Amino acid sequence: MSSRSGADLALLLLGSYRNLVDEVVRELATRGYPDARPSHEYAIRAIRAGAESASDLARRLAITKQAAAKTIAALVERGYVTTETDPADIRRKNIWITDHGIGLITESTAIFDEVRARWEVRLGAAELAELETQLAQFVGDSPINLDAPGWAAGQELR
Amino acid sequence: MSSRSGADLALLLLGSYRNLVDEVVRELATRGYPDARPSHEYAIRAIRAGAESASDLARRLAITKQAAAKTIAALVERGYVTTETDPADIRRKNIWITDHGIGLITESTAIFDEVRARWEVRLGAAELAELETQLAQFVGDSPINLDAPGWAAGQELR
DNA sequence: AGTGTTGGTCAACCTGGTTGTCCAAGTCAA
DNA sequence: TTGACTTGGACAACCAGGTTGACCAACACT
Numbered sequence: 001m002s003s004r005s006g007a008d009l010a011l012l013l014l015g016s017y018r019n020l021v022d023e024v025v026r027e028l029a030t031r032g033y034p035d036a037r038p039s040h041e042y043a044i045r046a047i048r049a050g051a052e053s054a055s056d057l058a059r060r061l062a063i064t065k066q067a068a069a070k071t072i073a074a075l076v077e078r079g080y081v082t083t084e085t086d087p088a089d090i091r092r093k094n095i096w097i098t099d100h101g102i103g104l105i106t107e108s109t110a111i112f113d114e115v116r117a118r119w120e121v122r123l124g125a126a127e128l129a130e131l132e133t134q135l136a137q138f139v140g141d142s143p144i145n146l147d148a149p150g151w152a153a154g155q156e157l158r
Numbered sequence: 159m160s161s162r163s164g165a166d167l168a169l170l171l172l173g174s175y176r177n178l179v180d181e182v183v184r185e186l187a188t189r190g191y192p193d194a195r196p197s198h199e200y201a202i203r204a205i206r207a208g209a210e211s212a213s214d215l216a217r218r219l220a221i222t223k224q225a226a227a228k229t230i231a232a233l234v235e236r237g238y239v240t241t242e243t244d245p246a247d248i249r250r251k252n253i254w255i256t257d258h259g260i261g262l263i264t265e266s267t268a269i270f271d272e273v274r275a276r277w278e279v280r281l282g283a284a285e286l287a288e289l290e291t292q293l294a295q296f297v298g299d300s301p302i303n304l305d306a307p308g309w310a311a312g313q314e315l316r
Numbered sequence: 317a318g319t320g321t322t323g324g325t326c327a328a329c330c331t332g333g334t335t336g337t338c339c340a341a342g343t344c345a346a
Numbered sequence: 347t348t349g350a351c352t353t354g355g356a357c358a359a360c361c362a363g364g365t366t367g368a369c370c371a372a373c374a375c376t
């Protein structure tokens with residue numbers, strides 16, 4: 001007796017994501033990070049989780065290295081990271097997160113958790129936890145996990 | 159005892175959405191609609207739900223009318239809709255969905271429902287229905303609903 | 317030493333949007 | 347009926363976040 005269609009489900013997922021992320025971006029702007037985009041946050045998290053170079057980051061985010069290079073350029077421009085040629089391999093450019101970058105993910109983590117906490121109040125802790133478990137099943141085959149390569153996998157790695 | 163962070167929740171939502179939609183796009187391609195993009199489907203659905211002109215569509219999708227015009231141009235190019243000047247108001251260009259367009263949303267609806275059915279098998283019908291109800295709460299303030307204006311609302315209408 | 321792999325870069329392009337500007341056509345009130 | 351406002355559409359330029367494809371220098375591995 002499900003009244004909802006598959007297409008509706010897609011819009012529910014997208015809408016929930018956008019509400020969550022829009023809120024975080026809006027709040028980040030008021031806390032001193034007006035130029036932070038969601039992709040910047042994900043990239044910095046991936047770098048913090050171990051991506052040391054552009055190629056590294058590309059693999060972890062499952063995007064092309066060209067796209068990763070552009071993202072890194074944007075991060076450098078905004079002062080969130082710096083790059084430095086690897087002394088042991090002059091092709092590589094190692095990425096370092098600046099204090100400003102650390103500040104960004106610290107704030108953004110806090111805001112994400114605040115919004116999640118509000119959702120928890122609405123739904124109940126157990127229910128939200130269950131929802132997350134269920135969603136995890138849907139992404140289970142292709143984990144979006146910045147701590148590991150292939151977060152948007154299913155696409156072959158580049 | 160929630161082990162998950164708010165940022166993880168965002169990635170779960172996005173990942174679930176992408177898995178669902180990617181599957182639909184992939185399957186649509188094999189069923190004779192290799193050029194169909196998700197935005198095309200949403201636009202045609204909105205048109206079918208009552209959007210008769212570009213400005214109309216823009217309001218329903220909560221995008222600029224320029225963006226709506228571009229989408230319509232893409233739909234015309236692919237043969238999913240045709241446009242025709244409104245005899246009663248020569249500024250307006252009424253949009254008509256072609257048989258090809260009807261075919262697209264018929265197939266896409268079926269595929270969406272097939273994928274949803276697979277998820278239902280995994281989760282159980284009651285659980286999936288509950289998940290949808292919960293997600294609906296998150297988008298409740300700003301309903302993504304192609305049957306009504308402002309599906310991505312929160313942004314002011316244009 | 318030669319071959320293959322890897323890291324990075326340039327250039328062009330795509331999608332799905334955005335602003336800003338403008339105008340012709342419709343609406344409505346005085 | 348005329349003048350003021352609103353609406354529908356279109357032009358141009360731009361942006362974010364990707365993509366392909368071609369390349370080259372540097373490293374790694376026989």
